[in-house]
Amino acid sequence: xxxxxxxxxxxxxxxxxxxxxxxxxxxxxxxxxxxxxxxxxxxxxxxxxxxxxxxxxxxxxxxxxxxxxxxxxxxxxxxxxxxxxxxxxxxxxxxxxxxxxxxxxxxxxxxxxxxxxxxxxxxxxxxxxxxxxxxxxxxxxxxxxxxxxxxxxxxxxxxxxxxxxxxxxxxxxxxxxxxxxxxxxxxxxxxxxxxxxxxxxxxxxxxxxxxxxxxxxxxxxxxxxxxxxxxxxxxxxxxxxxxxxxxxxxxxxxxxxxxxxxxxxxxxxxxxxxxxxxxxxxxxxxxxxxxxxxxxxxxxxxxxxxxxxxxxxxxxxxxxxxxxxxxxxxxxxxxxxxxxxxxxxxxxxxxxxxxxxxxxxxxxxxxxxxxxxxxxxxxxxxxxxxxx
Amino acid sequence: xxxxxxxxxxxxxxxxxxxxxxxxxxxxxxxxxxxxxxxxxxxxxxxxxxxxxxxxxxxxxxxxxxxxxxxxxxxxxxxxxxxxxxxxxxxxxxxxxxxxxxxxxxxxxxxxxxxxxxxxxxxxxxxxxxxxxxxxxxxxxxxxxxxxxxxxxxxxxxxxxxxxxxxxxxxxxxxxxxxxxxxxxxxxxxxxxxxxxxxxxxxxxxxxxxxxxxxxxxxxxx
Numbered sequence: 001x002x003x004x005x006x007x008x009x010x011x012x013x014x015x016x017x018x019x020x021x022x023x024x025x026x027x028x029x030x031x032x033x034x035x036x037x038x039x040x041x042x043x044x045x046x047x048x049x050x051x052x053x054x055x056x057x058x059x060x061x062x063x064x065x066x067x068x069x070x071x072x073x074x075x076x077x078x079x080x081x082x083x084x085x086x087x088x089x090x091x092x093x094x095x096x097x098x099x100x101x102x103x104x105x106x107x108x109x110x111x112x113x114x115x116x117x118x119x120x121x122x123x124x125x126x127x128x129x130x131x132x133x134x135x136x137x138x139x140x141x142x143x144x145x146x147x148x149x150x151x152x153x154x155x156x157x158x159x160x161x162x163x164x165x166x167x168x169x170x171x172x173x174x175x176x177x178x179x180x181x182x183x184x185x186x187x188x189x190x191x192x193x194x195x196x197x198x199x200x201x202x203x204x205x206x207x208x209x210x211x212x213x214x215x216x217x218x219x220x221x222x223x224x225x226x227x228x229x230x231x232x233x234x235x236x237x238x239x240x241x242x243x244x245x246x247x248x249x250x251x252x253x254x255x256x257x258x259x260x261x262x263x264x265x266x267x268x269x270x271x272x273x274x275x276x277x278x279x280x281x282x283x284x285x286x287x288x289x290x291x292x293x294x295x296x297x298x299x300x301x302x303x304x305x306x307x308x309x310x311x312x313x314x315x316x317x318x319x320x321x322x323x324x325x326x327x328x329x330x331x332x333x334x335x336x337x338x339x340x341x342x343x344x345x346x347x348x349x350x351x352x353x354x355x356x357x358x359x360x361x362x363x364x365x366x367x368x369x370x371x372x373x374x375x376x377x378x379x380x381x382x383x384x385x386x387x388x
Numbered sequence: 389x390x391x392x393x394x395x396x397x398x399x400x401x402x403x404x405x406x407x408x409x410x411x412x413x414x415x416x417x418x419x420x421x422x423x424x425x426x427x428x429x430x431x432x433x434x435x436x437x438x439x440x441x442x443x444x445x446x447x448x449x450x451x452x453x454x455x456x457x458x459x460x461x462x463x464x465x466x467x468x469x470x471x472x473x474x475x476x477x478x479x480x481x482x483x484x485x486x487x488x489x490x491x492x493x494x495x496x497x498x499x500x501x502x503x504x505x506x507x508x509x510x511x512x513x514x515x516x517x518x519x520x521x522x523x524x525x526x527x528x529x530x531x532x533x534x535x536x537x538x539x540x541x542x543x544x545x546x547x548x549x550x551x552x553x554x555x556x557x558x559x560x561x562x563x564x565x566x567x568x569x570x571x572x573x574x575x576x577x578x579x580x581x582x583x584x585x586x587x588x589x590x591x592x593x594x595x596x597x598x599x600x601x602x603x604x605x606x607x608x609x610x
Contacts, residue, residue: 001495001508006488013487084446295483298444299497299544300472382445385479 003305007312014285018317021365026272026319026328029361033329033353035263038337039203043256057217057230059093061085062241083239085212087199094219096232103218106132107199110213111206115195116172117180118164118289125173125195127202130154136218143167144182147198152181154196173197174205215240271360275368282314282372293376294384303377310373311366318365322358329357391552391583392441394416397450398606399436410436411447412606420551423578424585425593428603434587435556437603441585442475442554443467454552472497476545478555478581478586484529484540490540491516491525497548515543519573535566542573547581553577555586559593571596 011018090107091097109127114120130146144167146155153171155163160183165171169180174194186192187236203209219229226244234242286293293306399411410433410443418424426434439445440452444460444467456569462470472479476497484493494512501508516522519539529537538558543554555574559567567590575596578584586597594600602609 001492001499001505001538004500005492006485006496006499009492035427204585291483292485295477295479295485297443297468298471298477298479300468300470300475301500302468305500380444382439385444385483 003308004312007309007316009046010289011313011316012350017281017285021278021317022321023089023369024277024323025274025318025361025365026325028270028364029322029325029357030328030332031270032360033326033357034336035267036353037330037333039256039263041258041333042259043342056226057219057233057242058245059085059089059215059217059233059237059240060213062239063102063126065196085215085237085240087210087212089237089240090215093215093233095236096229098219098229100235101220101229103220105134106136106216106218107212108214108216109199109202109208109211111197111202111208113174113205115159115163117169119162119163121159123159123163123195124193125197125202125205127197127199127206129199129355130196133196136216137186141185142182143185144180147181147196150201151178152197153178155180155183155188156186156192156196156276158192159195171195176205184372192382208294253260269366274361275364278317278368279313280356282310282369285313286310286372286376289376289378290384292380293379297379297381298385306379307373310376311369314365314369314373315362318362319358321365322361323354325361326354326357344350390417391420391422391455392585393451393453394437395451395453396561397437397440397447397452399433399440399445400448403488410606411440414450414606414608416584416601418583418609420583421578421581422511422583422585423574423596424513425597425600426585426587426603427589427591427594427600428609429589432603434603434604436587438554438556438587442477443471453476456458472500472548474550474552475552476548476550478538478541478545478553478558480556480560484537484544488528489526489528490521490532490536490543492548493529494543496544501548511547512543515547516540518546518577519543534562535569538562538566538570539573542570542577546577553582553584553586555584557587557589559588559590564592565590568596 085107087107090105093105094102096102107129111125112122113125115123115125130148134140134146137161142154153173155165155171160166160180163171165180165183167180167182171178171180178197178201184191197205203211217229217233219226230242236241296306296309297303394414396440397411397414397416398409400407400409402408414437416437426437428434429471436445440447441454442467443452443454443462446460454470459467459470461599465493483495484490485496488496491509491512494515495508498508499512503511506579513522513525516525521539521543524532524536529540532540540555542555542558545555559570559575562570571593574584586593
């Protein structure tokens, strides 16, 4: 016989109470696992949406200049000591440590041009890398097609109206002939007034070979903070000013933080209830077993032996509650998440989460049994056996 | 040779605000191999003396030597070790663990020894055989008669082969015939060389013991 046999035998004898404790712990763990899974899924989902929404980092040439804009009114400012971005800067971005988190790099060259179709106007020309631009701007809807070669142009809806051009029409830009491949549906943004051409075509038209006006970067920020990516890009592009689009990022972080805090608070409350259930059950168990513990002490069990019997029971209950709670949590989260979070949660058989759930439950079980175990261990055998 | 030597033992305790003097300067020697009964009316202090002798209840004054060891000079944990090695208890009111079978109850004192499982089982079955219950080893206490439960308690007390058995009212809850059987069992164990001290208030038991110590009002009367 071992001390463990005494613990297991006692657990078997007090089945209904032990089931009650296991259920108490399991509900606590299931809540933690479900909240954890749902908030993790919401965080990922939110992040994916933000990442898909567009650029979250903008790189512009560094210049000593004060911004002279207020609202939508821009006043020409004085720039001096302007550094320039070049096409060689693009591959450098991919050399940063977090390069795996860079989803898309969209370089651009901006310039004013004279455009002439059926109508004529000065317009803003933007040279872009179309595959990258289309990946980043998933909300673009094109009537026609995106340019696939250098002699094609994509028009913003308002630009197409002013120039009275439709897909297939010819358009003269600064004396060079282009074909309109498509027209963007109205977005309500600045891009409605823009003429988009291939980057190399824009560089040739504007007489700025290899030059770039700005680079937009879409970074996936699930695994790392965006500040780190910004810092790393600044490291490889010392002549550039790299900025995170703080608003979107902060809003995201705030939302995720709120979710996390909410989950932590609920988890703490539920686990505290679980701990109280264990504590009261173990206390009453120790009280019921006073004479039994007195016998153990009388026949030579040390205090440590008594504590080990009680704590082993608590550990078994904790582990059982943890396993059951984890299973329930995974099932509950996958069933309820679509309604609660309005997002699909993939059933997470993550062994780390399982280990965390079981470990947490075992800790709660053990932690809340320390006091009852100490009480049992310190029982005076003479008093327990009513010799006094 | 005295196995037990008690000198000037008194015990005072607080009972609901009243100071009760349970024992008043007890001097007592019990030789190795004796079968001794302590008799006295309820509240005379005999059970208190037994618990002091059993290294469970420190006296207010006095010394208790067993096999030359000053019990209350030992730490609490050392006293637990002493109980494990030296004493087999038979408690009042059939103190078996209800969720353990007869053999598991007998195995209890061995649970904290480092003996291999097979050796433990052999010792437990030897002890059950000694009290004539080998065939009921796998029964739970509630499947045994009062006398059988008492004998399981005796088997548990002797399984570790301690030199001293202490029994508190071992026949108190048994009918006359079963009580006599249990007393004969104690006699037989005593013949094997065990020193046995038992507390009883049943005068019928006197004929089975070698010496009777009468306790009245916390003192040895005779």
